[in-house]
Amino acid sequence: MTGTSRSRYGHVLRSLTGSTTALIGAGISLLVLVAILPGAALMPYGPNEADFFNLLSPPSLAHPFGTDSFGRDVLTRVLYGARVSLVVSGAGVLQAALLGTAAGMTAAYKGGYADMLLMRTADLLFAFPAFVLALFLMVVLGFGTVNVVLAIALIYFPIFARLARNMTMLVREEPYVQAARLMAQSTPRILGREILPNIAAPLIVQATIGVAFGIIIEAGLSFLGVGVQPPTPSLGVIMADGREYFQRGPWVLTLTGLAISIALLGLNLFGDGLRDLMDPRLRQRVEQ
């Protein structure tokens, strides 16, 4: 059934050009990516390059986001910090997506005790306030970048597991799955080749939105001092720094947060647009 799914994504790609929301979102996301990937290296300053003659200078042409208490260029730090935050959030969401999807699909396909156990675990994790769970985890595992990745993965695991399970339930009895079963194909092959391509769309959308919220979680944990540790610049670390001298140099915290908001706006618009395009019910109404 890969043929059908391929044409479905083809449809999505074609209609992507027709959705203003998705286009604007993709545009902002692309701009942000260009700014943080090649752009950061083009900045005339280094992320940890101190300039003691320019301590806490307000935004200017030379320093669009101003400088911090060490005279470091805040824009350069934000661009490098965004790389760190993006990698941390992306790695966490990717882990959760891989493990959660595998667990959810297996549970739905096999049913029985495995299904019940997984869903009860997901329910339990779901009952914890996400940020509280992350905080407890950081206290227990210790502060640091790797553990932030684990915390984000733990928050998103139940979400992906549930989504994958419910989607698998929907397609489990489809004729093409039954056909594959009649041909005595192995369970991993059926899950990977027949079911996964047909349930991938909502998982991809969830991952896009997940990366956006993962960045907020990273920023929040590092802001409280339990996440990524200085001198590594992550968005949360830069903001925590800015909080220290918020009254004397409000631009550090304010402009960094503004940059995060714009980047996440792009990701969220892109995710929203994708979801609308992939939801057949909504698509129908738009085309009516």
Place this chain on the structure above:
Amino acid sequence: MSRTALYIAGRLAGAAATILVGALLVFVVMKAAPGDPALSVLGENARPEAVAAFRHKYHLDEPLVGQFLYWLGGLLRGDFGRSLTIAGGIPISELVAARLPITAFVGLYAIAIAVAVSLTMGTIAALYRGRAADTVATSVAVLGISMPDFWLSYVLVFAFALGWRLFPAYGFTSPVDSVSAALYSGFLPAVAIAAPMAAVFARMLRTSLLEAAAKEYVVVARSFGFTPRFVFRNYIFRNALIPYVTVIGLQVRYLLGGVVVIERIFGIQGLGSLAVDAAFARDYPTVQACTVIFLGVVLTVNVVVDLACAALDPRRSL
């Protein structure tokens, strides 16, 4: 027993089991973590006898299973035990009694703001779908979920406390002392917590209003010649409220997470800051108590939401 009562009893039993497993999980994980409450209270160079006495006093020298059962026994009698480190020896129920009203007040305040804003924004967006008002409301809503709430707190403080001096930048008066002072000093934190929630609520309301408006029963009601206002109120809005109420319930989880950070920024002595301080100081029983309360709130809200949805929607059976 009526069916509803049976249903509620079943759900509450399930919630109690979840809380128990959750508390056990947190207990095991906290015990496995490095750090010793005795050393954090008595200092790294404490005499071994003092450490042993401290451990004995708080039953830390017993086997883990015994410790958990001891704690569980207390919980069943409504006793959370005593704080180990952050408020040495004070019964945790006293700490909770002082802090729970504060967090509950700020949380409900934020929900009230979010509901008021989202009802207006979501309804306007749906009524003027595809027009400028819809675009503005929808864009503001996406912006609302894109801003980190702790950053928004500082921007609010910068503008409304340091700039215009309309509200205090720091500190909070407990609603137990003065409700009007609590409403005033809690305004900025409540807005910071409410902003992302209002965005989520408004998006949900817009979608569900549009979905309800496309249903056959709305067409039928219109063909009967009912006024648009009557159709909107009794057919469209009421049906759209069901997913809206569900989303409010789901957001309580995020609310409790956000409260933890916002309380620290504004210096609010609530349950969120208690949980964070306790976790840092290895105050196991206080962390346990906060876990039980957080899980209890989330699970109770889930049950209440399902009951509210059943009340709104007679077709749905419990």
